[in-house]
Amino acid sequence: xxxxxxxxxxxxxxxxxxxxxxxxxxxxxxxxxxxxxxxxxxxxxxxxxxxxxxxxxxxxxxxxxxxxxxxxxxxxxxxxxxxxxxxxxxxxxxxxxxxxxxxxxxxxxxxxxxxxxxxxxxxxxxxxxxxxxxxxxxxxxxxxxxxxxxxxxxxxxxxxxxxxxxxxxxxxxxxxxxxxxxxxxxxxxxxxxxxxxxxxxxxxxxxxxxxxxxxxxxxxxxxxxxxxxxxxxxxxxxxxxxxxxxxxxxxxxxxxxxxxxxxxxxxxxxxxxxxxxxxxxxxxxxxxxxxxxxxxxxxxxxxxxxxxxxxxxxxxxxxxxxxxxxxxxxxxxxxxxxxxxxxxxxxxxxxxxxxxxxxxxxxxxxxxxxxxxxxxxxxxxxxxxxxxxxxxxxxxxxxxxxxxxxxxxxxxxxxxxxxxxxxxxxxxxxxxxxxxxxxxxxxxxxxxxxxxxxxxxxx
Numbered sequence: 001x002x003x004x005x006x007x008x009x010x011x012x013x014x015x016x017x018x019x020x021x022x023x024x025x026x027x028x029x030x031x032x033x034x035x036x037x038x039x040x041x042x043x044x045x046x047x048x049x050x051x052x053x054x055x056x057x058x059x060x061x062x063x064x065x066x067x068x069x070x071x072x073x074x075x076x077x078x079x080x081x082x083x084x085x086x087x088x089x090x091x092x093x094x095x096x097x098x099x100x101x102x103x104x105x106x107x108x109x110x111x112x113x114x115x116x117x118x119x120x121x122x123x124x125x126x127x128x129x130x131x132x133x134x135x136x137x138x139x140x141x142x143x144x145x146x147x148x149x150x151x152x153x154x155x156x157x158x159x160x161x162x163x164x165x166x167x168x169x170x171x172x173x174x175x176x177x178x179x180x181x182x183x184x185x186x187x188x189x190x191x192x193x194x195x196x197x198x199x200x201x202x203x204x205x206x207x208x209x210x211x212x213x214x215x216x217x218x219x220x221x222x223x224x225x226x227x228x229x230x231x232x233x234x235x236x237x238x239x240x241x242x243x244x245x246x247x248x249x250x251x252x253x254x255x256x257x258x259x260x261x262x263x264x265x266x267x268x269x270x271x272x273x274x275x276x277x278x279x280x281x282x283x284x285x286x287x288x289x290x291x292x293x294x295x296x297x298x299x300x301x302x303x304x305x306x307x308x309x310x311x312x313x314x315x316x317x318x319x320x321x322x323x324x325x326x327x328x329x330x331x332x333x334x335x336x337x338x339x340x341x342x343x344x345x346x347x348x349x350x351x352x353x354x355x356x357x358x359x360x361x362x363x364x365x366x367x368x369x370x371x372x373x374x375x376x377x378x379x380x381x382x383x384x385x386x387x388x389x390x391x392x393x394x395x396x397x398x399x400x401x402x403x404x405x406x407x408x409x410x411x412x413x414x415x416x417x418x419x420x421x422x423x424x425x426x427x428x429x430x431x432x433x434x435x436x437x438x439x440x441x442x443x444x445x446x447x448x449x450x451x452x453x454x455x456x457x458x459x
Contacts, residue, residue: 337451
């Protein structure tokens with residue numbers, strides 16, 4: 001070996017989002033001038049920068065290279081010790097590679113985000129929101145969930161009430177809200193409430209929501225019944241007060257009424273035959289037609305023709321307004337591993353087919369690749385909804401297009417970590433067999449944080 005190396009210090013500590021430097025000293029112990037190239041290796045190599053990347057040394061001389069470590073403030077930079085190394089390759093003797101090793105410790109940090117899906121729920125006897133908790137730190141998160149409201153008007157059934165979440169993952173907590181008092185009549189009432197994510201040693205993270213409690217019977221129905229009863233009583237009273245009297249006068253005047261209604265015969269006027277028109281000759285010795293009959297036929301034909309001409313002229317003056325294209329609403333959902341879009345097969349014309357399994361395809365920005373995240377938790381394209389086939393919770397269930405019904409199989413949440421999760425199954429939308437090519441089908445699978453389960457949206 002013709003090279004001596006030393007890392008100063010051999011062990012270093014760095015905060016996520018910050019940086020630290022380590023000095024690498026090396027001496028050419030050979031007898032020829034040589035140039036050395038440096039390459040970081042190991043799990044922290046993506047966050048390591050070497051300056052300079054090559055160094056030329058004469059025999060017996062010493063040089064210095066600086067290693068800068070800058071891990072991101074994200075779940076990818078896991079807390080704890082991480083070994084690292086630098087591969088040094090001499091130009092003159094490439095087979096004599098040297099790999100000095102060191103240790104880098106990344107400090108832990110915690111970052112939690114929580115969101116209610118949906119933030120406002122409605123119901124007469126209960127409401128069922130879901131709380132999505134994202135662990136954006138680099139250590140495992142342990143927390144408990146509790147609920148509260150002003151006046152203790154609601155009761156809370158939270159499952160699970162305690163969660164443990166790995167870095168970069170999300171958990172969904174099912175909550176059932178029940179009002180302590182039922183509204184039989186009247187308008188709906190608002191009940192603001194708060195779900196608290198409680199962690200040891202830190203202040204609780206409060207997430208606010210609203211429960212809209214509806215009356216068992218709407219107010220208009222009570223008003224309708226009241227008006228109906230009042231009208232009924234009024235009608236009965238008027239009937240009693242002004243009940244018509246029936247006597248025999250109608251029987252006595254039957255003959256008089258019959259005589260009055262009998263029609264009086266009138267004489268029929270004599271018809272005078274009309275002379276034939278002087279300008280119309282009689283051919284073949286046949287009998288002439290009466291003037292009245294001939295004029296009647298001609299008049300009817302002219303009227304019909306004139307009316308038709310007028311109608312035709314009016315129709316030709318109308319103009320048909322031109323239709324303008326309606327812009328497609330939605331965003332592209334792009335896979336991290338494939339850089340391709342979630343696509344509805346055979347729907348480039350904007351018409352989807354119920355039960356069609358979704359796939360990956362090159363992003364074209366067409367209507368069958370635009371997805372609209374609605375406030376009710378559904379994700380829609382071409383007038384239909386993303387859906388887990390048969391409402392299944394099993395790995396391998398098809399992710400398909402279906403008519404929107406609002407059931408839990410059509411609820412999806414895109415977490416801050418990039419997981420597209422169905423809360424009912426607590427599983428992720430997954431590209432089958434880690435596929436990245438056109439036509440790769442989508443399925444439901446246990447969330448693992450792999451690139452084929454990571455998604456981002458783009459306008």
